Amino acid sequence: MSFKKFHLLNYLFFFLFLSCSLLTGSDSKVNRDKRASIYYSHGTSKLILKDYTNALKFLLKAQSLKPNDAKILNNLAMTYYFKKDFKKSQENFLKALRIDPQNSDARNNLASLYFKMGHLKKAENEYKKVQENLIYPHQYRVNYNLALIYLKRNEVKNAFEHLKSSIAGKKDYCPAKYLLGDLYFSQKLYKLAYKNFLEASKGTCYLEPAPHFKQALSLEKLGKVKEALKKYELIIDKFPNSNFEKLAKKKSQKIRRPTFLKGSKLFKKENKKDNLNALKLFESLEGQKNTELMTTSPRF
Template sequence: MKLKFNSLLFITLFALTSCATRDKLTKTPEQKKAELFYSHGTSKLLQKDYREALKYLKQAYEIDPKDTKILNNLGMSYYFLGQTKTAFKYLEESLDIDSKNSDALNNIGSLYFKNKEYDKSLKSYQEVLSNLTYRHQYRTHYNIGLIYLIKGEKDKAKENFLMANTQNQDYCPASYELGKLYLGEYRYNSALKWFKEASKGVCYENPEPIYMQAITQLQLENYAQAKEKFQEVIERFSSTRYSTLAHLKLKKINSEQILEKQAKETVLPNNLKSTNQFDSPSF
């Protein structure tokens, strides 16, 4: 699985496993029909077939317009099709029915974020944090960290990224953001630690943490390790812009090392000549 760090706001979809919110034995034929449309729609949504997802979820909504999970996924179908205003409408309907619906709160917070309404986004995410049983709090902390980064409040951003990592040490996007923050503070060893963490698990197939490890090694003047990491980027991610950047960095390092070697070779004979002058016997 590849995660894109630069667009990683977390969106919550009600998965197929969450569909049995009521005892199936007590459901009416119409409710069972709505559940079937919902299941098909959610499956298409997870497959990123948004138009088919919308078709099925609209049919589910027509049968059961008060089901919050249908409203949530219907809203996100519209969002992924570029209909943000309509997405807000259905997410707000979901929250009107259940104001503590953490999935809908998370999603509406993400929509506010995309609209650059950061204060509203932050408020929604903070409401999610009040639900102590919500299973995705680490991702909520990550989203809050992104908002504080935009606001320039780096200490609060770092605090939330650390909370995300504490709650789920395998959540590599938070590690990546921590690496960038520590790099900006010139704390290169700490930055390197977090960039290494960010290259594990589901982020293994991302070039960014590997490239940033190389950049950090350069700052530490560990040129051999830096070159090794740049080479890894080139070999593993040849079709990305990071491969191009790595090529340029390697070329620069090699050029500088050649110039440094030439400078030493030039200085050495001069030093020897100067030394010989002082060591020559005086008559």
């Protein structure tokens, strides 16, 4: 074999070896990406099902394979949020935004985390940045969350405006209608309050007792006692063993009492106590607002 042929064969062998090496490396990356996608999908499914322990397990595996994927980091941060590890949650949201500053899901969620931590100014700033993204589909949630911030500051006018914007963005978004009903109720505008509480009890919120109970309270304020009684009976029937059922039973019993007893001091004292219990119940619900409004990145 001539030197020239030998040199040519060596060159071909080297070329084939290099090609195979590159192909193997490419396959390895493809396989990692596929595995990451599978773990990410499983983790997101578990997150939606509120199985946060398994969500964390799968999403950590996904992150180990694709450490700089903003969608994985967003859902991982959410999982830490629901696991009450706010420090790691914040770290992962911020990392997701460093990788993809246009990730409005992550920014919206970071704002919700700041809200939860009591950093209202930071939360407001992040929500306003999300509002700059005109194609972001969850602006109705952003407006709702801004309304919560303004209510914390007792800026009722701003809260009204953002709640109306929230409803304009998604007409069947019942949390905004419920909160708007609350505002009208506090202003003693009971007709408008009832209308919004009625709307808030439809769709996905139908199985929530609070809007139904607030409807009954509004009806009582409007002097529509028989209608209020029917609503209390519905609560007793539809929401057994709940705190609202207990309050509804007491309210309905008082409506049925003879008229001459309703002016007694004992009746007024009991009514005041029940109203206080109702207020405490609603205050406990206030503390839960916004915690379920975080947005997962899509599974695929």
